[in-house]
Amino acid sequence: VRILIVEDDAAMARGLAERLKLSGFAVDIESDGASAAQTALLEPYSLIILDINLPNVSGFEVLHKIRQERSTVPVMILTARYAVGDKVSGLDLGADDYLSKPFDIAEFDARVRALVRRGQGLPNPTLICGPLAFDRAAGTITLSGRPLELRRREFAVLEVLMTRAGRLVSKERLIAEVFGFDEAVAPNAAELYVGRVRQKLGPGGPRIRTVRGLGYLLEV
């Protein structure tokens, strides 16, 4: 699951990115409003975290552009502005949430999870696919009640497949959701991580079917 951070303060962006990566998200950073609007529309982000005070193009304009293109990606405004008017105009422009700096990290985490969840059309915090249960709040996946020991990428791959359980997920989409821009992606990365996940699910778990030339599908 991929998140875009649009923030011109490098230190702030680095901190948020690290924090989100720890929670298992793939993260990209944009510091400029103009390019942020383009990137946001090109890649399959599950959430955009948007600062308002950006050089050249303001966060409000970025948001306006995204919504104008009929993108429904959840947007969280994260800014040092605190006036009620800013909050209102942000939400009116189509933001899904608004958080003022400085914020509590736990609250930030919880809001990010909630927005991602809702963006996937799954407001329930626990996602169930047969014997598999994904507790988003705890960030754990259990198989028949036993926690699965998954590395970060494996976790991300299984999460993408679970949120689209029973539907085909293209290889490109899977890669795009799991890896950020600046991460090196091996040509066989998808096969590699899907293979590892299959191993961890074991013979008793649900099957991940490979559809040649198309992608993967988690059977329910």
Next chain:
Amino acid sequence: VIATWRPSLRRTLLTNLVAPAIVLAMVLGIGGMLLIQRVVQTVHDRLLDGSVLAIAERVGVEDGELTVDLPQVALGMLESQSHDSIYYSVTYLGELITGYKDLPLSGFDRLKAGETGHRDGAYRGKPVRIGAQARQVFGRPGLVLVAVAETVQARRAVEREMLIGLAVLEAGLIGLIACLGWYAVDRGLRPLGELKQEIDARGIQGGPNLSPLDLSRVPQEALAPALAVNSLLKRLDLAIELVRRFTADASHQMRTPLAILRTHLDLVRRLGSETPAGQSALNEVDNAINRLERLLKQLVTLARADEQNIAQSPAENVDLNDLAFNVLLERAPQAFACDIDVQFDRFDGPAVVAGNSVLIGELLANLIDNAIRYNRPGGMVLVRAVVDVTAARIEVEDTGPGIPEAHVARVFERFYRIPMANGPEGSGLGLAIVKALSDRLGAQIVLAPGPEGRGLRVSVSFPLAKRNSESSS
């Protein structure tokens, strides 16, 4: 509480209305009195003339003798008119024919035949009015003088009555003027009372209401002070708005570093400080603290530059050569750490200006700090002292990105930053501080591109110190 004496509109108005009214009343009174006396005298003299005539018609000649046939009825009629006593006499060439002796008749001997005259006099110890007529009697060469004297009680009584009436009328008039004045002041000042109530009602609850007062009902005469109050309110509102915005901006500037602190501290807690990622998070914490520290220092400097009393401290003589050298020396390590070279061009001779060495030092430090921050690795900061006929200047040149034309007008605004991706962290206060300090010092700032049109050159011109004190340095 005994109030100190203060001018009173009511008192002034009453004094200015009532005093002239009293003077006018006195003039009118005197004039009226004279008039009354004349009228009363004329009327009574006519009555007296009637009596004189009544007697004179009875004067005749009988057997060559002058006789006056005075019926008792006629005399009674004369006396019954008033409580005054009536005396009469008929004389021929000073000889009494009939009536009272010794009536004072001097002055009447010049009357011609048929003429009537009047005079005041005294008879039997009482003031009297005497009327007399000279008459030609047939067969006699001389004139017969008929005189009637009357005491003046009735006249005085009528005069007194009329005078009292006049006085009462005038007193009433003065009283009326005073009352009207009192009422007019009350009525005239009522809008001011309403104005006061409106100001009182403003209160401080929920923040002071500094919107202008409603002047639609303020009388023309009180408009000037009311307008002054409104103008003061406006200026206050502006000043408060400036302070409010400054506070908001300042707190805004602290939010991002605080958020960074929290985020990275959380990372350190999760990753442990021994891991490389934890180490870099700790570095970020360090940087954020430095940022906050710098911001606080700048805010304090700015607040101090804003304080009026610093400018009032007496100007001392400051040699720009020494001061700039010392500030640059202090900042050099910071420049070297960023791979930036520094150079100082000393002016060949004294560069003494009138000012405050602490403030000028702070100003230069901010300029040099800016020149180092907005520069490039391998770049250069050049500080130069220049003296010409009118002023001494410090110029600071850098090899940074410069200031685009479009932003020159705004760079001195507080918290204004030129939008720049990947620019150095900052709060947009550096040049605002320089501006505030130079305003206090009476210095002029000029921004221009650096040599070959690249980078930025900031020149600050200070007024020269007076010559006579220059010799001491």
